[in-house]
Amino acid sequence: MTRGKSSPAAIQQAALELFADHGVAGTSLQMIATKLGVTKAALYHHYKTKDGIIRAVIAPAMKGFEEMVAAARTLPEASQKQHYLIRALADQAVHNRQLYLVMLQDSSATTLMERDPDYRKIFEEMQMILCGENLGPEAVLRVTMFLMSLVAPVQASRSVDINDATLRQTIIDVGETILRC
Amino acid sequence: MTRGKSSPAAIQQAALELFADHGVAGTSLQMIATKLGVTKAALYHHYKTKDGIIRAVIAPAMKGFEEMVAAARTLPEASQKQHYLIRALADQAVHNRQLYLVMLQDSSATTLMERDPDYRKIFEEMQMILCGENLGPEAVLRVTMFLMSLVAPVQASRSVDINDATLRQTIIDVGETILRC
DNA sequence: GTCTATATGCCGATAGAC
DNA sequence: GTCTATCGGCATATAGAC
Numbered sequence: 001m002t003r004g005k006s007s008p009a010a011i012q013q014a015a016l017e018l019f020a021d022h023g024v025a026g027t028s029l030q031m032i033a034t035k036l037g038v039t040k041a042a043l044y045h046h047y048k049t050k051d052g053i054i055r056a057v058i059a060p061a062m063k064g065f066e067e068m069v070a071a072a073r074t075l076p077e078a079s080q081k082q083h084y085l086i087r088a089l090a091d092q093a094v095h096n097r098q099l100y101l102v103m104l105q106d107s108s109a110t111t112l113m114e115r116d117p118d119y120r121k122i123f124e125e126m127q128m129i130l131c132g133e134n135l136g137p138e139a140v141l142r143v144t145m146f147l148m149s150l151v152a153p154v155q156a157s158r159s160v161d162i163n164d165a166t167l168r169q170t171i172i173d174v175g176e177t178i179l180r181c
Numbered sequence: 182m183t184r185g186k187s188s189p190a191a192i193q194q195a196a197l198e199l200f201a202d203h204g205v206a207g208t209s210l211q212m213i214a215t216k217l218g219v220t221k222a223a224l225y226h227h228y229k230t231k232d233g234i235i236r237a238v239i240a241p242a243m244k245g246f247e248e249m250v251a252a253a254r255t256l257p258e259a260s261q262k263q264h265y266l267i268r269a270l271a272d273q274a275v276h277n278r279q280l281y282l283v284m285l286q287d288s289s290a291t292t293l294m295e296r297d298p299d300y301r302k303i304f305e306e307m308q309m310i311l312c313g314e315n316l317g318p319e320a321v322l323r324v325t326m327f328l329m330s331l332v333a334p335v336q337a338s339r340s341v342d343i344n345d346a347t348l349r350q351t352i353i354d355v356g357e358t359i360l361r362c
Numbered sequence: 363g364t365c366t367a368t369a370t371g372c373c374g375a376t377a378g379a380c
Numbered sequence: 381g382t383c384t385a386t387c388g389g390c391a392t393a394t395a396g397a398c
Contacts, residue, residue, distance in 0.1 A: 023204060142351065144336050151286075
């Protein structure tokens with residue numbers, strides 16, 4: 001990390017790491033500024049509000065959701081869409097572990113996202129595809145269980161060492177068995 | 182909820198509901214007091230600090246972990262212990278949805294718990310039992326994925342209606358398939 | 363056991379010098 | 381683009397009356 005200098009990208013990275021460790025509400029602008037070696041005021045040159053920083057941090061995750069749903073949509077069969085989405089989610093969860101942790105289990109982050117109608121639409125389509133043909137309560141529960149399990153990479157890598165390929169394959173295995181493929 | 186009166190039990194219940202909605206760090210004593218119809222100062226008659234309230238809220242979950250691990254420990258075979266623990270966790274997650282949500286995915290709550298050596302010991306034993314005979318990285322990952330999925334009941338019941346029996350049975354099914362029983 | 367009032371400090375946010 | 385200095389507000393926590 002470049003000390004004493006801030007940029008939108010550096011701020012996002014520092015914020016994401018702190019969000020993953022202390023939660024969004026538990027992270028102050030002072031903590032982000034200190035981590036970057038600047039003062040709080042410097043952050044305001046790049047972002048007008050703390051909300052702006054939070055949005056910038058989770059935006060890539062929302063964009064990723066949008067792209068993978070759009071790609072799945074073009075596939076002909078429901079089961080192909082489902083398989084594609086499970087793989088795409090596994091990829092993203094492995095390569096953006098902290099981001100998926102924050103996005104999926106931080107109360108402030110989820111509240112922000114759910115206020116965005118576009119995101120809600122995308123998320124509903126994702127749920128539908130992951131359910132396969134079925135849309136009953138049990139299928140929704142299984143989808144939710146799978147999505148919640150995507151935060152495991154961060155939690156597990158605190159105590160054991162797992163390489164990305166194994167991580168990805170295990171998530172796919174679990175996803176396909178939970179969702180009955 | 183009895184308005185205008187507070188007691189340790191009422192405070193815990195009000196706090197738990199707010200913690201589940203806004204996160205621990207996102208919940209102020211003022212919010213808890215307002216929900217109970219009293220002033221902040223009244224809360225301090227029952228608890229010395231906010232930390233004390235948080236501890237009181239998550240204590241039952243930690244006690245539940247302790248009891249189910251102790252019960253599993255008395256069983257003769259590893260696979261029996263594993264099956265018992267999956268069922269016990271499913272029961273508790275269904276009947277204490279908000280508590281399991283807070284305990285498993287709130288950063289402030291998990292930080293507090295992990296500072297308790299007794300809890301860490303119990304949690305490690307639980308991981309070991311859920312792994313079955315195996316203790317490799319992939320098994321730890323699968324256990325973590327299962328535990329994280331236990332927050333799904335709260336999330337899913339925001340959009341669909343699932344009865345407790347179906348909920349419990351689905352969690353058990355998913356747990357046994359994830360953990361390869 | 364709850365209240366009013368207050369202490370002290372950190373929060374997000376802004377103004378203006380350099 | 382970063383700094384110092386400051387604002388108003390709300391946070392946790394306390395003192396003492398009723």
